[in-house]
Amino acid sequence: MPATTRHQVEADIRAATETTETRDRTDTETSQARSQPSQREGMWTSRRALVAHAAIAVWVPGCVVACWWQVEVALSGDSLGWVYSVMWPCFAVFGVVFWWHLVHDDPETLGSRGLRGLQQTPNDVSDVERRMLLEETITLAEEEDPELAAYNAYLADLARGDRPRTRRRH
Amino acid sequence: MEHPPAGILLRGSTKDGRIAQVNVRTPSKAPENEARAVLHGALIRYRVMAYTTAVLLIVLVFVGVPLQLAAGRPRVVNVVGTVHGFCYIVYLFTAFDLTRKLHLTFGKMVLVLLAGTVPFCAIVAERLLTRFYERSTADLSLAPLEPGIHAG
Numbered sequence: 001m002p003a004t005t006r007h008q009v010e011a012d013i014r015a016a017t018e019t020t021e022t023r024d025r026t027d028t029e030t031s032q033a034r035s036q037p038s039q040r041e042g043m044w045t046s047r048r049a050l051v052a053h054a055a056i057a058v059w060v061p062g063c064v065v066a067c068w069w070q071v072e073v074a075l076s077g078d079s080l081g082w083v084y085s086v087m088w089p090c091f092a093v094f095g096v097v098f099w100w101h102l103v104h105d106d107p108e109t110l111g112s113r114g115l116r117g118l119q120q121t122p123n124d125v126s127d128v129e130r131r132m133l134l135e136e137t138i139t140l141a142e143e144e145d146p147e148l149a150a151y152n153a154y155l156a157d158l159a160r161g162d163r164p165r166t167r168r169r170h
Numbered sequence: 171m172e173h174p175p176a177g178i179l180l181r182g183s184t185k186d187g188r189i190a191q192v193n194v195r196t197p198s199k200a201p202e203n204e205a206r207a208v209l210h211g212a213l214i215r216y217r218v219m220a221y222t223t224a225v226l227l228i229v230l231v232f233v234g235v236p237l238q239l240a241a242g243r244p245r246v247v248n249v250v251g252t253v254h255g256f257c258y259i260v261y262l263f264t265a266f267d268l269t270r271k272l273h274l275t276f277g278k279m280v281l282v283l284l285a286g287t288v289p290f291c292a293i294v295a296e297r298l299l300t301r302f303y304e305r306s307t308a309d310l311s312l313a314p315l316e317p318g319i320h321a322g
Contacts, residue, residue, distance in 0.1 A: 052276070080247075091262075094259070105270055111273060112272055
């Protein structure tokens with residue numbers, strides 16, 4: 001291996017080790033935040049949550065009234081009313097589901113913002129780290145196993161495009 | 171796409187052609203890969219439901235209702251109305267999922283949800299949301315990550 005590449009790998013190793021430590025810590029914090037969504041501070045009183053409380057307070061009674069209205073329509077002879085009298089309670093339940101999400105969602109770990117956060121942490125170090133570990137482990141394995149070392153030397157020759165000198169003479 | 175877990179078996183060759191097989195612990199890219207898939211999946215699901223709901227509503231309003239009122243044939247309204255109703259429920263789910271992942275304001279979220287009940291509005295909403303999605307993820311990489319290793 002050329003000396004410049006070896007230095008590059010060593011520099012990569014240092015960079016990878018440093019950033020990996022930071023990343024591990026971030027991962028732990030994120031997973032803690034995810035495992036305890038109900039602990040997010042101020043989530044019941046945020047602006048969005050207050051709007052959601054107001055909306056759900058109007059929506060659910062509205063759905064109940066609409067359901068009752070459709071039951072009356074159905075009883076008066078229009079059988080399509082039965083379909084809508086099933087749907088309105090569904091809409092009420094979905095309102096509650098949406099309301100729950102609006103209160104509990106943490107925008108910083110969700111969707112496009114969450115992905116941006118993940119991509120801005122230096123997570124492309126893992127490739128460098130893998131390469132570095134591979135280098136280290138190969139060296140150790142070669143020290144233990146001379147046969148592997150010889151085979152690897154042969155492979156390295158092939159990879160460099162060198163031909164055995166005996167061939168060049170022919 | 172399948173992603174290797176934190177401890178993985180590496181098989182590879184280095185730049186100078188040596189080979190090895192090692193078991194190492196590497197930081198996982200799974201959360202990021204999952205986030206990419208979840209975000210893009212939300213858009214695809216929404217678009218499918220937006221077009222389905224929009225077409226059904228157009229048929230309901232511009233074919234079914236005239237048939238019922240002018241020709242006294244309520245069959246189209248009964249069938250398409252019911253199907254649209256159930257599609258709209260699915261549409262609500264997909265639309266809410268996408269709008270919350272794109273961090274739309276509450277008002278815009280409600281407008282997107284209501285778009286499924288007004289003819290042609292779901293199509294307009296789909297166009298606007300797809301463009302908004304492209305704008306708000308322009309700086310992000312959305313292609314699935316390669317699970318393999320690149321050892322030099």
